[in-house]
Amino acid sequence: QKEVEQNSGPLSVPEGAIASLNCTYSDRGSQSFFWYRQYSGKSPELIMSIYSNGDKEDGRFTAQLNKASQYVSLLIRDSQPSDSATYLCAVNWNTGNQFYFGTGTSLTVIP
Amino acid sequence: GAGVSQSPSNKVTEKGKDVELRCDPISGHTALYWYRQSLGQGLEFLIYFQGNSAPDKSGLPSDRFSAERTGGSVSTLTIQRTQQEDSAVYLCASSWRQSSYNEQFFGPGTRLTVL
Secondary structure (H helix, E strand, C coil): CCCEEECCCCEEEECCCCEEEEEEECCCCEEEEEEEEECCCCCCEEEEEECCCEEEEECCEEEEEECCCCEEEEEECCCCHHHCEEEEEEEEECCCCCEEECCCEEEEEEC | CCCCEEECCEEEECCCCCEEEEEECCCCCCEEEEEEECCCCCEEEEEEEECCCCCECCCCCCCCEEEEECCCCCEEEEECCCCHHHCEEEEEEEECCCCCCCCCEECCCEEEEEC
């Protein structure tokens, strides 16, 4: 059973702080990893993708991948109230077509 | 450029009726996915199309669900004899081609309510 797990939260951080979102997955054969942001009532919006171990930075967002420990994380620096949303982790196993999504972590940035 | 579009945005139907949901992927994207998201839940994979290959239907929850993709572009998801548990947001996503490296882009979704 392939699984992607996220802490459902809610995670609350003050404005300007670093928000840290974590995701673990069950299959070592996983090949690619994605973070999506989903505002209430809206569809998921791609934030970042990461394929290799280490860090990948894009503006205020940093994705971190550790395949040995089977986790991927998303750091949001200088958090803003507009970052308040549910963040979905998605994983693709190289054996199939499916992308497996976690249930998401709800983030609230407090002004 | 234009993103993934879906129609209708909302659909209310009576139990037992059939519904059709439409997805128009980003131009040039050959891979197309359908997902279902129930209130407060994660995304549930339904079906996947890649070019002219046979679709991956492994996520369809029952034989009341079917989907087709005409001409490698527009896709229609059909739910026959709808049940109340079919109420959810149905999301379509597309990507360039079948590869685990390719990023999916989502449409706005169709909110289905079965009374």
